[in-house]
Amino acid sequence: MSPRLSCTRALTTAVLTSGLWLSACATTAPRPDAASPAATEPPASAPAAAKPDTAAPEPATAPPVNPRGTEQDFAHAVEIARRGELTAAEAALRTLVELDPKLDYAWTNLGIVQERLGKPAEAERSYRKALEAAPEQQSAWDCLTRLYGRTGRAAKLEAELRERLTSQPDSVTLRTALAITLLQSKDPAAAAAEAKLALKGDERHVRAMQVLAQVYYREGKHELARMVLENARAIDAKDGATHNALGLVYLALDARPQAMEAFKEASLLRPDFAEARNNFGALLNEAQDYAAAVTELEAAVRAAPDFASARLNLGNAYRGTGDFARARAEYEQVLLLRPTAADAYFNLAILYLDVEPPGMETLKRYKTALSHFDNYQARGGRDDRIAQYVKDARKLIDREERRLEREQKDQLRKAAEEQKAAAATPPEGTSPAPEVSKPAPDTRIATPDASPSTTSAPAAPPSDAPDAPVPAGSDRLTTDSQ
Incomplete structure (x- = not known):
């Protein structure tokens, strides 16, 4: 294994998102599920948080006011959408609105499914059909403002809303929609003013409170944002967007355990709330609980396939588990979504x-x-x-x-x-040279023409004869001279 850079696993890009718009399918009564603080500088390496309009909106559902069969069909269609079977969900919802064009929440859900299928023009038509049936339906306005913001037409919708308000100045729903539109247009002061006007009309309007809290958050007034959101939570403890927004505020206040809990609660309240699951997964990445992060972030991507920030965090979670191929695939998908x-x-x-x-x-x-x-x-x-x-x-x-x-x-x-050894080895098929035995000491070697007398051992000298001088170098046997 090759050496690794130290501390690279500690780098976890936590791209947090605000969940400004609806982001998942729901089967409960509709609630304003949106305005929450957008992340400013997220932890680790991400230069900025993803814009809220990268995630898909959430189908809103209505209380049972129709015949039992319609209610069951509607719940079934929403469940199909939650499973990600969008084409089947679109067909089921289209059948419902064809049978009863006044089913406003069926129109809203149909528009959301169409957005996720990449049909923005059809989605806009469905949202407007919902508003024809119920002009004050907050969820339809939320989805419409999101769609216009994503397609760069926020100014056009702002003009439409202001015109409507001239004839309906007391409409809290329209004021709140205008506040959201102004927030998208990066005019927080005007957004706050409209949100406050909406709250004058209904001081318990959770959606307007969320918008106001987001303005405070962006202005760095985190304590004010916390107070507004905690009031909103007291009014409706089951609003997932409020919990998601509180998580971001708690992070800004350096209260990470509370932030983790808030994101977790938002995810439990709305299992397909893409922003909340992304934010929860991002913090799990930071805690190096990569397996749990993969679960949350895969759910976020299923709910919103074009959610680039969630894909970036999912890539980090895969990297943490050592899954190179999946991590690289997610990063490359981010580059396709955001070149x-x-x-x-x-x-x-x-x-x-x-x-x-x-x-x-x-x-x-x-x-x-x-x-x-x-x-x-x-x-x-x-x-x-x-x-x-x-x-x-x-x-x-x-x-x-x-x-x-x-x-x-x-x-x-x-x-x-090896080349040297090969050179020293005789070529294949060559007989090796005969071996010459080394003679034993004091043995004379006979020449081919020597007579028997020359190869016989000399007579031993007399015991009293002096030793013959030994010339230098005579320690090797040689043949006798002829």
């Missing part, structure tokens, strides 16, 4: 440093990581840790290049030794 997203490149770089891709050479892996860091910075990404990450990556590249160089030298040395 200029810098944070996806940052996390791709960390992925290549932190997890070993199957079948990829180590040197190529580190160089790929560096190229992703370059892409991140080229797109305006800024992070204080980049310099250290790049420095460490270059060290790993140098170390790997030295290792490869040593390995190459070893291979060349072994090849030379």
